[in-house]
Amino acid sequence: MKYMRFLLQNLFRNRRRTILTVLSIAVSVFLIATLRTLLTEMEAPPETPDSGLRLITRHRVSIVNILPVSYRAKIAQVEGVEAVIGSIWYGGVYKDPKNFFMQFAVDTDQFFAVNSDLIIPEEQKQAFLKDRTGAIAGENIARRFGWKVGDRITMEGSLFDFDAELTLRGIYRGGSDVGSILYFHWDYFNEALGNRGFTGTFSVKARSAAELPAIAERIDALFANTSAPTKTETEKAFMLGFISMVGNVRLLIAGIASAVIFTVILVAANTMAMSIRERVREIGILKALGFRRFQILSLLLAESVLLSLSGALLGGFGARVLYSSMNMALVTGGFFPRFDVTPGTLLLCVAIGVGVGILSAGLPAWRAARRPAAAAMRGVV
């Protein structure tokens, strides 16, 4: 620590070079922090205490296949099930196909029992339950389209042959979707399609998390030998199923991140090489004053680590501050309801800073430390 002043003086000798290097590293580490956050958010979607109690039952063949609504009463009787609702993806177009957001027609009688993690004013909840063509929307989509309670929302059916004409009765916050879904009454949906009595999936709220696997097995056993067998999994596993479809994002991101890290090493190495070359004579003086080789080596390495670590911290914390001040649910059209730079990601940034610092200065610092004092002072490079 007593050499801190010495290190800082050296770093600020060429202020422009230091700033440019720090900025270059910061931008690259910012990118790495963003990519890693993308990955952590995809692999661990937001959870609430309630989402850990929910199961999703879908058709075994695929999510696109529909299920008869009569399954609901049977699932409700399964031991350990507290509440169950049917839910189907409506997939309507609101004004323009670009205005994509998630819409589900749901059974409303037990909707708030299953989704007790939604936060909504009581009078809005009641108004929604009473109005058959009512809807509730998450705060993020309400903000995106400037909706207020009482607004009329008309959506054109693209999957189903009817247009939903709804009235917004409430705006909710929270939930594992972090406020990015529109819900409306399944009764209305069913009637508009001529009472065909089908739904997409069932959301099941279990009594306790410990019972989840047993409940899932019991539900699937009920329908194993029907024409529409089911697959029941936790809400988290269900969400991850969607994510795994996006493809090998992990590999792509790992590839990009390693190329970026390598670039950062080159940039930092260039700076340190320039800086050490200019100081050959000074290093000779240090030696003449009695500094040992390893002391000089560590001083130079410390300087390099300080340089790249400040860049890495700027980039990592910059990403954290930036993303927490932005409404990422809005920016990504609901694809990422939450975008938190985790402590693990920040730790990774720190590790990159230290690693890059050591790797980039290693060779020139070692050469400088080894050079005999007399040669260095003569300025033989």
Added chain:
Amino acid sequence: MKIPLRYNLRSLLVRWPGSLMTAGGIGLTVAIVVTMMALVGGLENTFVDTGHDGQLVVLRQGSINEVNSFINRDLFPAVRFLPGVARDGRGEPLVSGEIVVVINNTRVDGQSSNMIVRGLTETGFVLRPEVRIVAGRKFRPGLREIMASRALAERFRNMALGETIRFARSQWKVVGIFDTGGTAYDSEAWADYTEISQDWDRPVYSSMLLRAESAAAADEIRRRVAADPRINLQALPQREYFAGQTGAAAGGTKALGYFIAVVVGIGACFAAMNMMYGAVMSRAAEIATLRAVGFRRRHVLASFLAESLIVGVAGGVLGCLLALPMHGISSGTANFQTYSEVLFNFRITPGILLRGLAYAAAVGALGGYLPARRAARMKLIDVIRE
């Protein structure tokens, strides 16, 4: 008179470690950008390359893709005998009624994903002359046989030639592997229409593919279909239909690609700037000499800008070379319109390489401008006094 380029080249060679590191940094940046372009390009190309002019896809009115479209069978004749539909040698209309279903399967990497199974008949093959059978044979109706595209067979379990996959109510034997030359059909498995329809309890068509006699006839068919309220159908040009799905599969990746390109580009600009400032500062005496022998400020500016451009373009060439091995690598991603996987190949085209080089040149120019201006503004007297 301009300062000869040889001056810049020699200067770069004298300071080769720095030049090389900067070019290397820009090169890696370009490699990332070219790879992202190859990914998005390959994905988009899959959709854009699918279909033939003069062929139409008929869907239920309001549906945006085959997976969510249901057409009653009794509408088939109405479409078949529309005027302007091309006929084969025996006088049969070239209309293929097809069913498209999505099934959940496990990928070779152990993760689960969705794939498309299309039920069709012989006419479906006639309307897709790009289909080549690379192993095995076509499915035979009535035997619960299925064919897989080569990409699908490599990516999913139980889809290789001779294997059996269980879905719906039956066991399906894979009897053939086909290839459609990188179109969207390369993400599908094909079986007999009647069998798929039976196994799914869906006595409907998802879509119909038809060939019109001419471009004018195709327009006329489209107009007729749209104008007939009884059938409630729509007819889209086959190429347009597939091109329309690009966004659902490539949109997110494209946005991510632009974001990455901009951010790494900024980082590379700072690095180039750093190197060029270093060059300018250590060559103050040279610059002063150049000015003293009569070169003007703008010559100095142009010369240093050129030097930075050389480093940028050299990095660009390096980056393109680094990214080239990515060409042809196959991968898959989700098509969020059909909830199934679309398989594609990374595709590096001359156009993408040129854009990579332009990107590198831009990094060189942006990074080099301020240092070059600094060089041009150096006061002769100050330098000489030093």
